[in-house]
Amino acid sequence: MHTTAQLDHRPTHPDWERSGSVLLSRHLGADRVAALATQAHQQIDTAVPYSPDEVGPHRDGSFTSPVRYGLLPAGPLLTQLAHDASLLRAVRESTGLPGLVPRGCSVAVYRYGDFHGLHTDAAEVKVTVCVALTADLPPLWWAPSLRDAAPEALAGVVADSGFWPECAHFERLEHPLTDGGVHALAGSRVPHWRTPFTGEEPGLLASITYAQASPSGS
Numbered sequence: 500m501h502t503t504a505q506l507d508h509r510p511t512h513p514d515w516e517r518s519g520s521v522l523l524s525r526h527l528g529a530d531r532v533a534a535l536a537t538q539a540h541q542q543i544d545t546a547v548p549y550s551p552d553e554v555g556p557h558r559d560g561s562f563t564s565p566v567r568y569g570l571l572p573a574g575p576l577l578t579q580l581a582h583d584a585s586l587l588r589a590v591r592e593s594t595g596l597p598g599l600v601p602r603g604c605s606v607a608v609y610r611y612g613d614f615h616g617l618h619t620d621a622a623e624v625k626v627t628v629c630v631a632l633t634a635d636l637p638p639l640w641w642a643p644s645l646r647d648a649a650p651e652a653l654a655g656v657v658a659d660s661g662f663w664p665e666c667a668h669f670e671r672l673e674h675p676l677t678d679g680g681v682h683a684l685a686g687s688r689v690p691h692w693r694t695p696f697t698g699e700e701p702g703l704l705a706s707i708t709y710a711q712a713s714p715s716g717s
């Protein structure tokens with residue numbers, strides 16, 4: 500029924516509109532995930548501690564609450580994955596956002612007690628993709644019911660329920676994604692958080708952010 504590829508931009512995955520989240524199971528092969536993990540482990544000593552503790556909106560349009568983990572710049576394999584044509588096509592199609600372009604990528608290094616409090620990503624990030632590189636990461640929680648909520652409302656949730664509210668009406672994704680799954684989230688619109696990490700060995704989580712190219716840019 501398409502007259503041109505540009506007319507039909509509906510998400511192909513029903514979860515995207517319902518919950519702002521899509522899980523692409525088995526998208527990456529185990530070998531590729533293992534190679535990403537190996538490269539991150541080789542660089543792990545260069546991780547920069549990241550632990551802002553404020554609560555509130557940022558100028559980039561995000562909302563933040565306390566965070567604690569190490570931030571590792573992307574190695575060549577993760578940078579390659581961010582520009583991978585198959586992944587980009589899958590993320591574009593499942594979200595109905597054909598103009599997505601890679602914006603950045605990094606690896607979060609979680610050590611015992613590290614966490615990521617309730618937050619949203621920068622406004623220009625339309626999709627945040629996460630790939631678990633180790634097996635014992637804490638679950639990701641997200642709150643579709645708080646999509647596009649005002650900063651004051653998010654601050655109220657944090658004040659009432661803490662930095663990582665574990666409530667039945669919020670959704671969670673268990674890790675590990677042992678099948679090479681890729682999780683895409685509308686990170687700038689849907690608040691999300693990770694509970695404290697309890698592993699003894701460092702937990703590694705790769706993330707790739709995508710922005711929407713300007714209509715005239717493509």
Ligand SMILES: [Fe+2]
Nearest residue numbers: 619620686691
């Ligand atoms: Fe995030």
